[in-house]
Amino acid sequence: MSKYRSQILQAVDMRGTVSVIELSRLLGVSDQTIRRVSQPLVESGDLSKVHGALVSNRMPTDPPFLDRMNLNREAKVAIARAAAALIGDHASVAIDTGSTSGFIAQALRARKGLTVVTNSAFVASTLAIIPGNKVSMAGTQLRDHDGAAFDRSAFEVIERMHVDYVVLSASMVDAQAGFLVHEQCEVDIANAMMRNAQRAVMAVDHSKFEPQDRRPALRQPELKPGDLVITNRAPPPAFAALLDRLDLRIAT
Amino acid sequence: MSKYRSQILQAVDMRGTVSVIELSRLLGVSDQTIRRVSQPLVESGDLSKVHGALVSNRMPTDPPFLDRMNLNREAKVAIARAAAALIGDHASVAIDTGSTSGFIAQALRARKGLTVVTNSAFVASTLAIIPGNKVSMAGTQLRDHDGAAFDRSAFEVIERMHVDYVVLSASMVDAQAGFLVHEQCEVDIANAMMRNAQRAVMAVDHSKFEPQDRRPALRQPELKPGDLVITNRAPPPAFAALLDRLDLRIAT
DNA sequence: ACGAAAATGTTGAATTTTGTTGATTTCAGT
DNA sequence: ACTGAAATCAACAAAATTCAACATTTTCGT
Numbered sequence: 036m037s038k039y040r041s042q043i044l045q046a047v048d049m050r051g052t053v054s055v056i057e058l059s060r061l062l063g064v065s066d067q068t069i070r071r072v073s074q075p076l077v078e079s080g081d082l083s084k085v086h087g088a089l090v091s092n093r094m095p096t097d098p099p100f101l102d103r104m105n106l107n108r109e110a111k112v113a114i115a116r117a118a119a120a121l122i123g124d125h126a127s128v129a130i131d132t133g134s135t136s137g138f139i140a141q142a143l144r145a146r147k148g149l150t151v152v153t154n155s156a157f158v159a160s161t162l163a164i165i166p167g168n169k170v171s172m173a174g175t176q177l178r179d180h181d182g183a184a185f186d187r188s189a190f191e192v193i194e195r196m197h198v199d200y201v202v203l204s205a206s207m208v209d210a211q212a213g214f215l216v217h218e219q220c221e222v223d224i225a226n227a228m229m230r231n232a233q234r235a236v237m238a239v240d241h242s243k244f245e246p247q248d249r250r251p252a253l254r255q256p257e258l259k260p261g262d263l264v265i266t267n268r269a270p271p272p273a274f275a276a277l278l279d280r281l282d283l284r285i286a287t
Numbered sequence: 288m289s290k291y292r293s294q295i296l297q298a299v300d301m302r303g304t305v306s307v308i309e310l311s312r313l314l315g316v317s318d319q320t321i322r323r324v325s326q327p328l329v330e331s332g333d334l335s336k337v338h339g340a341l342v343s344n345r346m347p348t349d350p351p352f353l354d355r356m357n358l359n360r361e362a363k364v365a366i367a368r369a370a371a372a373l374i375g376d377h378a379s380v381a382i383d384t385g386s387t388s389g390f391i392a393q394a395l396r397a398r399k400g401l402t403v404v405t406n407s408a409f410v411a412s413t414l415a416i417i418p419g420n421k422v423s424m425a426g427t428q429l430r431d432h433d434g435a436a437f438d439r440s441a442f443e444v445i446e447r448m449h450v451d452y453v454v455l456s457a458s459m460v461d462a463q464a465g466f467l468v469h470e471q472c473e474v475d476i477a478n479a480m481m482r483n484a485q486r487a488v489m490a491v492d493h494s495k496f497e498p499q500d501r502r503p504a505l506r507q508p509e510l511k512p513g514d515l516v517i518t519n520r521a522p523p524p525a526f527a528a529l530l531d532r533l534d535l536r537i538a539t
Numbered sequence: 540a541c542g543a544a545a546a547t548g549t550t551g552a553a554t555t556t557t558g559t560t561g562a563t564t565t566c567a568g569t
Numbered sequence: 570a571c572t573g574a575a576a577t578c579a580a581c582a583a584a585a586t587t588c589a590a591c592a593t594t595t596t597c598g599t
Contacts, residue, residue: 040337041342068558177421565577
């Protein structure tokens with residue numbers, strides 16, 4: 036069992052297919068090494084080999100949603116690790132949709148006995164198949180943007196639960212306005228989750244502190260003092276006031 | 288119980304895998320010491336050792352469901368191709384849980400404008416993120432066996448719909464009894480789906496025609512004459528009577 | 540403070556992994 | 570089918586890691 040095993044699996048699972056050369060650069064080793072250490076993985080059927088690349092045998096591939104997951108991938112993985120380190124075995128967690136939340140779900144596969152409620156089918160299917168987890172999928176009608184539900188039944192499921200943590204994300208952070216998203220329905224779900232959770236964990240990579248091409252206009256519900264913000268670089272000083280009473284963690 | 292124990296565990300858990308040298312620098316001790324104090328952790332199963340590094344055992348290891356997807360993978364892929372070829376763009380489909388259905392979902396990513404209802408979170412998240420698809424997730428409480436739902440709301444969602452095709456699977460085929468599964472709830476869902484579908488597609492790879500180690504005892508609802516059975520090898524002659532009035536296709 | 544026991548560091552040989560080279564195979568375009 | 574570019578494979582040398590044994594330091598009870 037090679038030390039690169041999990042990294043290769045993760046990279047290939049995440050992107051569907053990735054070239055041998057790219058993997059070698061990613062892990063900082065030679066292409067030959069990639070070929071060598073991936074051999075057992077293709078023999079066990081986890082991966083397939085094509086000329087020039089490895090392809091995942093187990094995950095959905097290509098569509099736009101997964102493209103977004105590859106944006107700032109390293110930052111998101113680091114944040115996900117930090118968030119997962121915070122959440123212990125047997126915790127209960129509400130998880131919203133969004134690519135960072137997707138990574139956090141992946142990192143949470145390491146936990147045992149989680150109770151999870153989410154409106155994202157991706158998060159649900161990631162965590163549901165871990166033995167011992169109890170996962171509730173909130174909502175029925177899934178939007179194609181990201182496979183998340185925002186219908187009435189989603190709220191009904193969320194309102195029935197009370198959890199230790201809620202994992203939230205945002206599309207942008209504004210020094211005055213706070214954490215912004217694009218759709219009102221996302222705010223509504225976040226609100227419902229926060230009302231039924233002890234502590235909020237807001238996960239935003241560093242790019243969210245910069246202006247976006249399509250500026251989101253809707254404010255996420257205000258965080259309580261003591262709620263957690265996880266990011267991967269120290270935010271610019273302009274955000275000091277906003278983050279003042281929150282527990283800020285920088286993941287590396 | 289060494290004084291470094293918890294630090295090593297935390298670091299390795301956090302990052303998934305971390306090199307012995309790096310750990311030694313992190314804790315300010317020699318590499319040999321790391322090897323020595325990590326030995327009990329390896330023996331107790333918390334960590335694994337690879338050449339040059341320690342890896343966390345609580346990290347994403349293949350959950351059973353994904354293992355099952357790798358069983359008879361080629362047969363299932365062939366069947367999935369055949370099933371997907373049958374189902375055109377803009378069709379409406381109900382899909383049950385089961386690993387073969389998972390592959391069919393993957394093959395259906397090539398279709399456009401599908402309307403899908405499924406009680407499997409895996410199928411839902413696979414197809415929901417295809418632009419233009421309308422996917423309904425039936426059910427809330429997901430079982431860890433395969434991430435599928437069988438609660439009352441699952442039935443309510445299925446009963447509301449009427450679709451062109453229903454894609455079903457079975458754990459075993461018996462020449463007398465027909466298509467068998469392990470759980471009554473699976474039969475119930477199949478029944479609900481069949482009542483609300485024009486035509487059934489039963490997908491079973493060749494291994495299902497052989498006796499299983501754990502024999503399933505529950506009969507799927509009877510197929511109508513003209514319903515489809517897709518498999519990947521000609522079934523043994525003993526099954527001729529069973530398949531008599533059904534439309535049998537052999538995928539290669 | 541003393542000595543025994545445990546823990547840590549150091550060394551060098553054995554083992555494993557890695558990068559490089561050149562021959563061979565595969566792939567895409569004519 | 571032919572050709573050049575790219576990818577794979579096999580083999581070997583170089584580098585890194587491990588292991589075992591011993592020297593040294595730290596810890597702890599008396």
